[in-house]
Amino acid sequence: MKRWTAFWNILMKDVRTYYLKPPNISWGMVFPLAWTGMFFIRAGRGLESIPDLLPGVMTIAILFGTTSVLAVTVTFEKRQRSFDRLLLAPISLELLMLAKTGGAILFGIVSPFVPVVIASFLADLSGVEWSLVVPAVILIAIVSTFLGLLIAVSVSQVFEAQTFSNFFRFPMIFLCGLFFPIMSLPAYIRPLSYALPVTYGADILHGAVRGANIMPFAMDFVILGAFCLALFAFSLRNIRRKWIV
Amino acid sequence: MPSSNGAIIEVAGLTKRYGDVLAVDDISFDVVKGEVFGFLGPNGAGKTTTINVLTGLSRLDAGTVRIDGIECTHSPKAAQHLLGIVPDESNLYPELTGFENLCFCGALYGMRRKERETRARDLLEEFGLADAGDRKFETYSKGMKRKLTFAAGVIHRPPILFLDEPTTGIDVASARQVRQIISELHRQGITIFFTTHYIEEAERLCERIAFIVKGRIVKAERTRDLLQPVRGRDVLLLSVSKWAENLCDELSRAFPNLGVEATPSGQVRVESTEPISIAPLARFLDERGIELTEARRHLPSLEDVFVEVTGIGAGMMKGEKERAGGRGGGNS
Numbered sequence A: 001m002k003r004w005t006a007f008w009n010i011l012m013k014d015v016r017t018y019y020l021k022p023p024n025i026s027w028g029m030v031f032p033l034a035w036t037g038m039f040f041i042r043a044g045r046g047l048e049s050i051p052d053l054l055p056g057v058m059t060i061a062i063l064f065g066t067t068s069v070l071a072v073t074v075t076f077e078k079r080q081r082s083f084d085r086l087l088l089a090p091i092s093l094e095l096l097m098l099a100k101t102g103g104a105i106l107f108g109i110v111s112p113f114v115p116v117v118i119a120s121f122l123a124d125l126s127g128v129e130w131s132l133v134v135p136a137v138i139l140i141a142i143v144s145t146f147l148g149l150l151i152a153v154s155v156s157q158v159f160e161a162q163t164f165s166n167f168f169r170f171p172m173i174f175l176c177g178l179f180f181p182i183m184s185l186p187a188y189i190r191p192l193s194y195a196l197p198v199t200y201g202a203d204i205l206h207g208a209v210r211g212a213n214i215m216p217f218a219m220d221f222v223i224l225g226a227f228c229l230a231l232f233a234f235s236l237r238n239i240r241r242k243w244i245v
Numbered sequence B: 001m002p003s004s005n006g007a008i009i010e011v012a013g014l015t016k017r018y019g020d021v022l023a024v025d026d027i028s029f030d031v032v033k034g035e036v037f038g039f040l041g042p043n044g045a046g047k048t049t050t051i052n053v054l055t056g057l058s059r060l061d062a063g064t065v066r067i068d069g070i071e072c073t074h075s076p077k078a079a080q081h082l083l084g085i086v087p088d089e090s091n092l093y094p095e096l097t098g099f100e101n102l103c104f105c106g107a108l109y110g111m112r113r114k115e116r117e118t119r120a121r122d123l124l125e126e127f128g129l130a131d132a133g134d135r136k137f138e139t140y141s142k143g144m145k146r147k148l149t150f151a152a153g154v155i156h157r158p159p160i161l162f163l164d165e166p167t168t169g170i171d172v173a174s175a176r177q178v179r180q181i182i183s184e185l186h187r188q189g190i191t192i193f194f195t196t197h198y199i200e201e202a203e204r205l206c207e208r209i210a211f212i213v214k215g216r217i218v219k220a221e222r223t224r225d226l227l228q229p230v231r232g233r234d235v236l237l238l239s240v241s242k243w244a245e246n247l248c249d250e251l252s253r254a255f256p257n258l259g260v261e262a263t264p265s266g267q268v269r270v271e272s273t274e275p276i277s278i279a280p281l282a283r284f285l286d287e288r289g290i291e292l293t294e295a296r297r298h299l300p301s302l303e304d305v306f307v308e309v310t311g312i313g314a315g316m317m318k319g320e321k322e323r324a325g326g327r328g329g330g331n332s
Helices: A002-019 A022-043 A046-079 A082-088 A093-110 A113-122 A130-154 A158-175 A190-194 A197-210 A217-242 B047-055 B076-082 B098-108 B113-126 B142-154 B172-187 B199-205 B223-227 B247-254 B278-287 B302-310 B314-325
Strands: B007-018 B021-032 B036-040 B062-067 B083-086 B160-164 B191-196 B208-213 B216-222 B234-240 B259-262 B268-272 B292-298
Touching: A002 A046, A002 A093, A002 B098, A022 A046, A022 A113, A046 A082, A046 A093, A046 A113, A046 A130, A046 A158, A046 A197, A082 A093, A082 B098, A093 A130, A093 A217, A130 A158, A130 A197, A130 A217, A197 A217, B007 B047, B007 B191, B021 B036, B021 B047, B021 B062, B021 B191, B021 B208, B021 B216, B036 B199, B047 B062, B047 B076, B047 B083, B047 B160, B047 B191, B062 B076, B076 B083, B083 B142, B098 B113, B098 B142, B113 B142, B142 B160, B142 B172, B172 B191, B172 B199, B191 B199, B199 B223, B199 B302, B208 B223, B208 B302, B216 B223, B216 B302, B223 B302, B234 B278, B247 B259, B247 B268, B247 B278, B278 B292
Parallel strands: B036 B191, B036 B208, B083 B160, B160 B191
Antiparallel strands: B007 B021, B007 B062, B208 B216, B234 B268, B234 B292, B259 B268
16 A cells, blocks of 8 residues: 555656646647648648548657656656655555656547547547557557656766657657558668557557558557567666666 | 664675775674664765665675665665665755655655645654745755755654765754754664764764775774773874974974874874873973964864774865865764
């Protein structure tokens, strides 16, 4: 019971302190909407292009909403040594890091539904398979958060966290099939796409929203789940190796 | 559960290396339940590294650690629920208020909401921060930050408390208050592991003291036993109008029963196990055209023991830390 009290309070502190603040809202919500507008105008097909754009916009919202704050705040707390307080608390490192990433995961789950709500007023979303969308959003949020965690434990300065995040995030917009089908990419780049977890999440969303998935859903879910476990385990290993020296 | 000799912290052969640097070199010591144990040494001696290993922030390379009978060598988390830690830097959350910071730290140890809020208010009162409880931590002065960090370390009523340089960098009044709180916690039966470079502070607060230099414990005894060899010594510090070459040698020859040496501040230090008479010394100097401008009787202290054992001047220790982090109220 005591460790869950610690878990809950770490999670709530981060939500209040970081995730409901303007910088995160701008990255997780305003930025994806700006991208939507750009692609919407570029598509030139009016409202009928919305279902094509929606999976990509939802994925960007999750990716930027989760990674923007987590990588920076963990690095910041480590620099100012307040993270040591958490390491000294009598809870396991696994539970501690789940609490630290919980806020980002929650924000990542909520943020893609902002463009969905807007799209629902402008386009017919009755054919969307929500039973696929919801677990896909949860898994993309988890995998993106753990990607942010991996970045946080790989750097020591806040500016490095920001630079490193963008090094990952911006190429993913083009490589993971968010707005351009992977098959339209040059053949020598495609292996890179398949090495990125977001590709599988975006594929589920494309399938659930407009039936345009290129891989079986089961395979997408399994690979996404495997990425979640591998990224979390690798981040914990790095924390033990680099932060508990 | 403490061991049969009453030790609540048992450390044997602890060694810690950072790359090529041997930070702690095969140290062994016990801390008895309920005592204030001082770890005294200059910057870089290995004090903070030792605390980090004992509390689980660092891994040891060799040796064993047991806390309250719990084997912590390979599972440092096992005893963390027993520990309170006041680090050498104030590391609370700048964006939270003082009250929120204390409540959050209580929650980390599983305290229920009502319990931690009541305790936080009591601690704010006790540490003289009640009026600042609703202010963000980032607006606090250095002394206030230090006191709140101290309060955060004890909010969960730990039976063992690690204090890493608790009075460094704060004003004299705050330092005095911190020392009073340490004494009060000691009276309550809390075991305190205390690092400092302020020798007088260690002498005043600690029942046992270990001198640590370059990662090795060079001496560890009860404070009164450490002081025993210097108690009863008579020490005079003489200021003279001019410094003659070989003055100390000449004094030694003329007064073979006295220990004579020059101090770094340009005085002559005269020491004896018998009471020293000033008149013969003044006459001796006068005959050589040197005026004795001041003779001050010096009460030997732990500082003398420390200097004797380690060869490190107390002034140097203070100077180092002050350059690093600002003078605190080590003494008042």
